[in-house]
Amino acid sequence: MVDYQPVPSHYQLLTVIGKGCEEAASISLAKHLPSGTVVSIKRINLEMIENDFNIVKTEILMTRQLQQDNLLTYYCTFVHGRYIWCVMPLMEYGSCKDLIHAHFTEGLPELAIAYILRDVLMALDYLHTRGIIHRSVKASHILLSEDGRAYLGGLHYSHDMVFNGQRARKVHHFPVRAAASLNWHSPELLEQNMNGYDTKSDIYSLGITACELANGATPFQDLPPMQMLLEKLSGTVPRLLDANTLPETLDMEQEQGELHNDTALFQRSFTPHFHNFVHLCLQADPFQRPNAAQLLNHPYLKRAKRKSSADNLPTLLQPVKPLSPEAILPRDTCDVEDLAEKMSEVEVEEASWIF
Amino acid sequence: MPLFGKSQKSPQDLAKSLHDNLNILSKGEKKAKVSDEVSKTLVAMKIMLYGTDQQEPQTELVAQLAQEFYNLGLLLLIVQNLQKIDFEGKKDAAQIFNNLLRRQIGVRSPTVEHVFTKSEILIILMKGYKTQEIALNCGQMLRECCRYEPLARFMLNSDEFYDFFEYVKVSTFDVASDAFTTFKDLLTKHKILCAEFLEKNYERIFTAYRALLDSENYVTRRQALKLLGELLLDRHNFTTMTRYISNPENLKLMMNMLRDKSRNIQFEAFHVFKVFVANPNKPQPILDILLKNRTKLVTFLQKFHTDRTEDEQFNDEKAYLIKQINELKEG
Numbered sequence: 001m002v003d004y005q006p007v008p009s010h011y012q013l014l015t016v017i018g019k020g021c022e023e024a025a026s027i028s029l030a031k032h033l034p035s036g037t038v039v040s041i042k043r044i045n046l047e048m049i050e051n052d053f054n055i056v057k058t059e060i061l062m063t064r065q066l067q068q069d070n071l072l073t074y075y076c077t078f079v080h081g082r083y084i085w086c087v088m089p090l091m092e093y094g095s096c097k098d099l100i101h102a103h104f105t106e107g108l109p110e111l112a113i114a115y116i117l118r119d120v121l122m123a124l125d126y127l128h129t130r131g132i133i134h135r136s137v138k139a140s141h142i143l144l145s146e147d148g149r150a151y152l153g154g155l156h157y158s159h160d161m162v163f164n165g166q167r168a169r170k171v172h173h174f175p176v177r178a179a180a181s182l183n184w185h186s187p188e189l190l191e192q193n194m195n196g197y198d199t200k201s202d203i204y205s206l207g208i209t210a211c212e213l214a215n216g217a218t219p220f221q222d223l224p225p226m227q228m229l230l231e232k233l234s235g236t237v238p239r240l241l242d243a244n245t246l247p248e249t250l251d252m253e254q255e256q257g258e259l260h261n262d263t264a265l266f267q268r269s270f271t272p273h274f275h276n277f278v279h280l281c282l283q284a285d286p287f288q289r290p291n292a293a294q295l296l297n298h299p300y301l302k303r304a305k306r307k308s309s310a311d312n313l314p315t316l317l318q319p320v321k322p323l324s325p326e327a328i329l330p331r332d333t334c335d336v337e338d339l340a341e342k343m344s345e346v347e348v349e350e351a352s353w354i355f
Numbered sequence: 356m357p358l359f360g361k362s363q364k365s366p367q368d369l370a371k372s373l374h375d376n377l378n379i380l381s382k383g384e385k386k387a388k389v390s391d392e393v394s395k396t397l398v399a400m401k402i403m404l405y406g407t408d409q410q411e412p413q414t415e416l417v418a419q420l421a422q423e424f425y426n427l428g429l430l431l432l433i434v435q436n437l438q439k440i441d442f443e444g445k446k447d448a449a450q451i452f453n454n455l456l457r458r459q460i461g462v463r464s465p466t467v468e469h470v471f472t473k474s475e476i477l478i479i480l481m482k483g484y485k486t487q488e489i490a491l492n493c494g495q496m497l498r499e500c501c502r503y504e505p506l507a508r509f510m511l512n513s514d515e516f517y518d519f520f521e522y523v524k525v526s527t528f529d530v531a532s533d534a535f536t537t538f539k540d541l542l543t544k545h546k547i548l549c550a551e552f553l554e555k556n557y558e559r560i561f562t563a564y565r566a567l568l569d570s571e572n573y574v575t576r577r578q579a580l581k582l583l584g585e586l587l588l589d590r591h592n593f594t595t596m597t598r599y600i601s602n603p604e605n606l607k608l609m610m611n612m613l614r615d616k617s618r619n620i621q622f623e624a625f626h627v628f629k630v631f632v633a634n635p636n637k638p639q640p641i642l643d644i645l646l647k648n649r650t651k652l653v654t655f656l657q658k659f660h661t662d663r664t665e666d667e668q669f670n671d672e673k674a675y676l677i678k679q680i681n682e683l684k685e686g
Contacts, residue, residue, distance in 0.1 A: 006526045047618065060532070079531075079572055166457065
């Protein structure tokens with residue numbers, strides 16, 4: 001186990017691989033010089049966050065108090081200039097959303113999804129038993145490492161129900177910066193009524209994520225938010241698209257020109273277990289949804305428990321190859337950023353105050 | 356509870372088990388079995404105090420467990436040995452501590468009284484920021500303690516309070532920012548206590564505070580400056596504010612910070628600078644500095660953060676400052 005110290009000079013930044021947090025954060029590959037390992041580093045530009053940076057603080061403090069094999073947490077965090085650097089493990093396959101976009105536009109193989117969902121459920125079970133609601137389970141927050149393990153990230157949206165020495169049973173506040181995750185949110189969270197919501201809300205999001213991974217598209221993605229909300233509240237339940245469900249969908253929608261050509265969707269067939277799994281997650285009544293521990297025992301995930309080298313996740317994802325550190329060329333993007341930062345510094349006239 | 360599972364241990368059994376096992380750990384013997392047992396007991400205690408999704412906590416069991424904690428001095432024993440408990444156990448311990456602290460019988464808070472008589476607990480918790488592995492757990496407990504005036508008073512008046520000026524500067528961001536949150540709570544939670552404390556210890560506090568404002572660490576500087584603004588603008592701290600804005604060194608610092616390279620620092624500095632200008636009884640040295648820089652200040656302020664068009668209050672204040680500075684009369 002490498003010891004990652006909060007020392008800026010230990011890390012050499014390489015290529016930028018992602019942006020986030022409304023452009024205030026960037027994620028770079030970096031080399032940890034003392035050990036030679038490659039890590040990823042999230043750098044948050046605090047100057048771009050006005051007032052106070054409680055959102056950043058809360059996320060980091062929460063993340064530092066969590067340890068579970070399927071949660072994406074930080075090795076260390078420190079301040080460097082106006083940035084906070086969060087050092088974390090490298091996820092060679094990127095996020096599940098990236099995978100779908102780049103290689104699996106009609107969805108991932110069913111067994112691959114079982115591996116991923118099992119790992120995510122392990123993370124959720126850990127969070128839920130500690131009274132934490134993740135509130136942002138979706139493909140873009142699930143990252144895959146080289147050895148095929150899924151990690152749940154996106155912890156900055158989560159909510160701790162244990163506070164001030166008490167545990168709340170229900171939560172009523174609506175997550176801030178939720179706009180990007182509305183399609184995944186449960187009806188009860190969106191509805192914002194007196195009943196509030198709890199950890200079961202994550203189970204609904206997991207069901208939507210399962211559809212996203214299997215269909216290659218997120219349910220409700222083409223609807224305006226208000227209509228999406230009405231659909232969810234009126235009991236519309238998204239499904240996996242395959243030979244069993246598609247004709248029905250088509251009847252309902254009458255005409256969907258582009259779907260006719262997607263013969264692969266018509267020919268494939270997901271197992272009844274998988275259909276049932278999704279159906280259970282997407283129950284309108286949160287009480288009817290199983291919890292994470294119960295879902296881990298669902299027959300659909302049984303196959304993912306048998307680890308055989310022939311059908312592990314990396315094999316299933318072929319021909320996609322994980323990012324290999326050798327292929328990473330150092331680029332001087334950081335210099336460009338430093339320059340940009342210098343230029344953004346406000347010009348203050350030379351003449352100083354007279355004291 | 357599962358119908359045919361193991362029967363639940365009584366509060367007395369749990370407390371005794373924790374007491375005995377922590378004593379073994381405290382002797383420095385590394386026994387995985389003992390450490391496991393401690394963690395299991397802590398989980399059971401946490402469930403007893405917080406309940407589960409399905410079950411509310413039972414008042415009678417909670418009362419018995421609390422009583423055992425006082426009798427056996429378990430809170431002190433826990434904080435003394437926190438470092439020897441495993442990762443999840445540390446968090447459970449902190450949650451148990453925080454839950455017990457809230458306990459009320461009528462108007463009495465028995466746990467608060469207990470901690471007050473064993474104030475060593477608070478000292479150990481404050482020193483906890485020195486150790487990375489327990490810093491955040493100690494922080495959670497300290498902030499809960501800080502909600503109670505007698506405990507906050509004790510902490511403010513201890514020598515250990517001044518260590519916070521160091522903790523908030525450490526290189527690990529999470530520890531530094533957690534320490535800052537606690538530091539801020541201590542200085543703001545109980546208005547009258549805090550006002551009194553700032554007045555009495557003005558010299559020592561603001562000398563140390565100056566180092567935070569001069570820090571090389573951007574986060575330390577920005578947080579410290581923002582908190583300074585909040586402290587000075589709180590009407591309870593009127594005496595402290597008057598003293599602060601009478602010192603020309605402080606004015607110089609703020610004027611320089613107005614020209615800092617960071618826009619956020621400039622903006623926070625503005626909110627402290629405005630108090631110097633708005634003061635109707637400016638001492639001569641303050642007046643002198645403002646007069647010497649009158650033209651420069653007016654030009655500077657006219658160009659200052661002109662893109663904040665939507666912040667009405669800021670623009671009103673800026674206009675007011677420009678007017679005030681223009682109308683300054685030689686003493």
